[in-house]
Amino acid sequence: xxxxxxxxxxxxxxxxxxxxxxxxxxxxxxxxxxxxxxxxxxxxxxxxxxxxxxxxxxxxxxxxxxxxxxxxxxxxxxxxxxxxxxxxxxxxxxxxxxxxxxxxxxxxxxxxxxxxxxxxxxxxxxxxxxxxxxxxxxxxxxxxxxxxxxxxxxxxxxxxxxxxxxxxxxxxxxxxxxxxxxxxxxxxxxxxxxxxxxxxxxxxxxxxxxxxxxxxxxxxxxxxxxxxxxxxxxxxxxxxxxxxxxxxxxxxxxxxxxxxxxxxxxxxxxxxxxxxxxxxxxxxxxxxxxxxxxxxxxxxxxxxxxxxxxxxxxxxxxxxxxxxxxxxxxxxxxxxxxxxxxxxxxxxxxxxxxxxxxxxxxxxxxxxxxxxxxxxxxxxxxxxxxxxxxxxxxxxxxxxxxxxxxxxxxxxxxxxxxxxxxxxxxxxxxxxxxxxxxxxxxxxxxxxxxxxxxxxxxxxxxxxxxxxxxxxxxxxxxxxxxxxxxxxxxxxxxxxxxxxxxxxx
Amino acid sequence: xxxxxxxxxxxxxxxxxxxxxxxxxxxxxxxxxxxxxxxxxxxxxxxxxxxxxxxxxxxxxxxxxxxxxxxxxxxxxxxxxxxxxxxxxxxxxxxxxxxxxxxxxxxxxxxxxxxxxxxxxxxxxxxxxxxxxxxxxxxxxxxxxxxxxxxxxxxxxxxxxxxxxxxxxxxxxxxxxxxxxxxxxxxxxxxxxxxxxxxxxxxxxxxxxxxxxxx
Numbered sequence: 191x192x193x194x195x196x197x198x199x200x201x202x203x204x205x206x207x208x209x210x211x212x213x214x215x216x217x218x219x220x221x222x223x224x225x226x227x228x229x230x231x232x233x234x235x236x237x238x239x240x241x242x243x244x245x246x247x248x249x250x251x252x253x254x255x256x257x258x259x260x261x262x263x264x265x266x267x268x269x270x271x272x273x274x275x276x277x278x279x280x281x282x283x284x285x286x287x288x289x290x291x292x293x294x295x296x297x298x299x300x301x302x303x304x305x306x307x308x309x310x311x312x313x314x315x316x317x318x319x320x321x322x323x324x325x326x327x328x329x330x331x332x333x334x335x336x337x338x339x340x341x342x343x344x345x346x347x348x349x350x351x352x353x354x355x356x357x358x359x360x361x362x363x364x365x366x367x368x369x370x371x372x373x374x375x376x377x378x379x380x381x382x383x384x385x386x387x388x389x390x391x392x393x394x395x396x397x398x399x400x401x402x403x404x405x406x407x408x409x410x411x412x413x414x415x416x417x418x419x420x421x422x423x424x425x426x427x428x429x430x431x432x433x434x435x436x437x438x439x440x441x442x443x444x445x446x447x448x449x450x451x452x453x454x455x456x457x458x459x460x461x462x463x464x465x466x467x468x469x470x471x472x473x474x475x476x477x478x479x480x481x482x483x484x485x486x487x488x489x490x491x492x493x494x495x496x497x498x499x500x501x502x503x504x505x506x507x508x509x510x511x512x513x514x515x516x517x518x519x520x521x522x523x524x525x526x527x528x529x530x531x532x533x534x535x536x537x538x539x540x541x542x543x544x545x546x547x548x549x550x551x552x553x554x555x556x557x558x559x560x561x562x563x564x565x566x567x568x569x570x571x572x573x574x575x576x577x578x579x580x581x582x583x584x585x586x587x588x589x590x591x592x593x594x595x596x597x598x599x600x601x602x603x604x605x606x607x608x609x610x611x612x613x614x615x616x617x618x619x620x621x622x623x624x625x626x627x628x629x630x631x632x633x634x635x636x637x638x639x640x641x642x643x644x645x646x647x648x649x650x651x652x653x654x655x656x657x658x659x660x661x662x663x664x665x666x667x668x669x670x671x672x673x674x675x676x677x678x679x680x681x682x683x684x685x686x687x688x689x690x691x692x693x694x695x
Numbered sequence: 696x697x698x699x700x701x702x703x704x705x706x707x708x709x710x711x712x713x714x715x716x717x718x719x720x721x722x723x724x725x726x727x728x729x730x731x732x733x734x735x736x737x738x739x740x741x742x743x744x745x746x747x748x749x750x751x752x753x754x755x756x757x758x759x760x761x762x763x764x765x766x767x768x769x770x771x772x773x774x775x776x777x778x779x780x781x782x783x784x785x786x787x788x789x790x791x792x793x794x795x796x797x798x799x800x801x802x803x804x805x806x807x808x809x810x811x812x813x814x815x816x817x818x819x820x821x822x823x824x825x826x827x828x829x830x831x832x833x834x835x836x837x838x839x840x841x842x843x844x845x846x847x848x849x850x851x852x853x854x855x856x857x858x859x860x861x862x863x864x865x866x867x868x869x870x871x872x873x874x875x876x877x878x879x880x881x882x883x884x885x886x887x888x889x890x891x892x893x894x895x896x897x898x899x900x901x902x903x904x905x906x907x908x909x910x
Contacts, residue, residue: 322871329878333885340892348893349905355889356845356902359882360836360852366875367829367856374811374863387871402810430908 208306365414437545477517483510560632731761
């Protein structure tokens with residue numbers, strides 16, 4: 191099949207199904223169309239991802255404005271996993287909310303429409319070769335998901351939404367300034383084409399860009415996209431938004447939206463590094479922000495009482511870990527990409543469990559939710575195991591990626607990073623375990639009946655756990671090859687995309 | 696055309712100072728509307744010798760959206776909320792203007808540091824003006840409590856970036872430019888809806904009293 195058409199369809203299918211969702215007569219059909227859209231786009235995407243990651247192709251579309259190389263294919267893969275799981279979960283969650291009368295049909299329609307549009311916007315971010323369009327996509331995800339936070343209109347959710355939209359819009363505006371500065375830095379270099387903002391052009395001409403302007407630009411970009419990725423100290427919107435949004439939305443926020451912003455930073459690394467003379471100037475900045483996120487998140491994790499806020503701080507910590515890996519370079523880049531998948535899968539599961547338990551207990555307060563294993567064995571196991579995985583217990587895949595990161599730090603002789611990372615991880619380990627044990631085995635606040643769970647919910651909990659366990663114990667060679675191809679693009683070794691593009695011009 | 700550009704840039708910087716020193720929301724909105732129209736014209740004036748349909752379209756779109764649509768949305772926000780003044784800003788008006796002067800100085804200093812347009816004398820004022828506007832917007836977002844004022848700050852910040860974009864990068868493709876304009880438009884629109892809901896739910900628009908969520 192023609193990949194040019196597939197790339198277009200990947201954006202159009204969710205965008206159109208989102209528009210259809212607005213006019214549907216019942217909540218079941220709306221959720222059905224939403225799932226159809228998401229799964230349709232995912233199946234199409236899988237064929238493209240397969241040919242890129244395993245076949246080594248780099249399809250272009252729309253006169254070179256849309257493309258999929260190994261880095262975007264890998265992120266696209268993570269995204270569709272998160273979105274497919276979350277869509278199934280959203281059906282379970284919202285059917286329950288609807289039957290309790292918490293949500294009207296109108297709200298569910300709005301939710302399904304925005305959900306599909308959010309997928310479309312994130313696809314645009316990943317597939318865009320034009321850095322301007324990439325920015326447009328990121329800003330669009332902010333605007334689309336803002337209403338997802340207050341699907342339940344309440345004082346808290348409005349406050350969270352206001353903080354989210356203001357802080358992220360302002361932050362992302364900085365990223366736009368950075369994008370302009372990148373374009374300005376290319377002006378002097380004159381790559382000889384009008385497509386000054388195409389990533390492939392910039393990547394090929396990276397060594398000729400103006401180093402001073404590119405440095406200023408990268409600082410703006412790092413602050414801008416870093417805000418959206420929830421890196422400390424620009425993270426203040428994140429715990430509020432994650433805790434107030436409905437659980438499926440928190441899952442995509444944490445599971446992929448943050449990674450989409452970090453992906454934008456990854457895109458700039460192979461441009462900035464050669465432009466500044468391969469001195470790791472930009473990488474050091476990224477690693478610094480990552481370490482700061484790990485430490486700040488670790489401190490806040492100790493004092494949380496709200497389960498979803500706890501998970502939100504875990505997100506900050508893990509995004510920090512990914513940023514640190516990216517900043518270390520070499521094996522660290524590989525570890526960062528591997529960690530992206532592990533964290534997204536694990537965090538999706540933990541927000542699912544937090545949301546369902548929240549519905550069962552009628553509260554997000556961890557004290558009121560104690561003894562969750564007794565009340566709902568399936569979801570109790572889900573939350574406990576996912577917290578174990580998040581803090582890096584051994585057989586899970588998150589342990590493996592963090593271990594590789596440590597190895598990268600030792601290879602680089604980055605002793606300070608190593609010590610700070612271990613310190614942060616240690617504090618998180620103790621803090622989160624202190625929350626998780628009473629949550630699973632504590633005495634229930636009031637006597638409750640055991641909740642029955644269906645097969646779908648059972649699968650939603652145990653399939654991700656099984657994958658995490660399997661990947662932790664054994665990594666197939668195809669997977670590690672695919673990860674390496676993606677990491678090579680960040681390390682500026684991937685020559686295929688560049689040569690293909692030049693052949694086109 | 697150089698003198699025209701310079702006059703526009705001076706007007707832009709003066710309007711920034713006025714925004715920092717004024718408390719009446721309606722006046723501030725009028726000034727932001729004036730800034731929007733100014734920037735629409737600036738796009739035309741900088742490229743006066745080589746006008747293209749693309750340029751005219753972008754200039755017209757930003758002239759209309761920033762000069763008329765945003766002020767309309769914001770004025771409606773004021774009517775619904777019934778607020779006329781910022782009651783008690785974090786940083787007083789006189790201090791704000793002094794801060795504005797400092798930002799102006801920093802912008803001029805940065806303008807000389809950045810290696811943009813070497814040997815192009817006409818644009819010596821543009822970069823400082825763009826940066827001052829950017830900083831002013833950011834300052835208003837931080838220093839004012841009223842949600843409407845923060846939204847205004849966002850628009851001003853965007854104006855600064857837009858000014859920078861016009862002069863530093865002429866070659867941005869039309870589709871990207873329109874996408875950006877659309878995003879900013881939707882952002883203000885979404886903020887407007889959020890303000891409407893906040894006002895209905897809380898009976899005030901003070902962002903510093905939005906403090907239920909902590910830690």
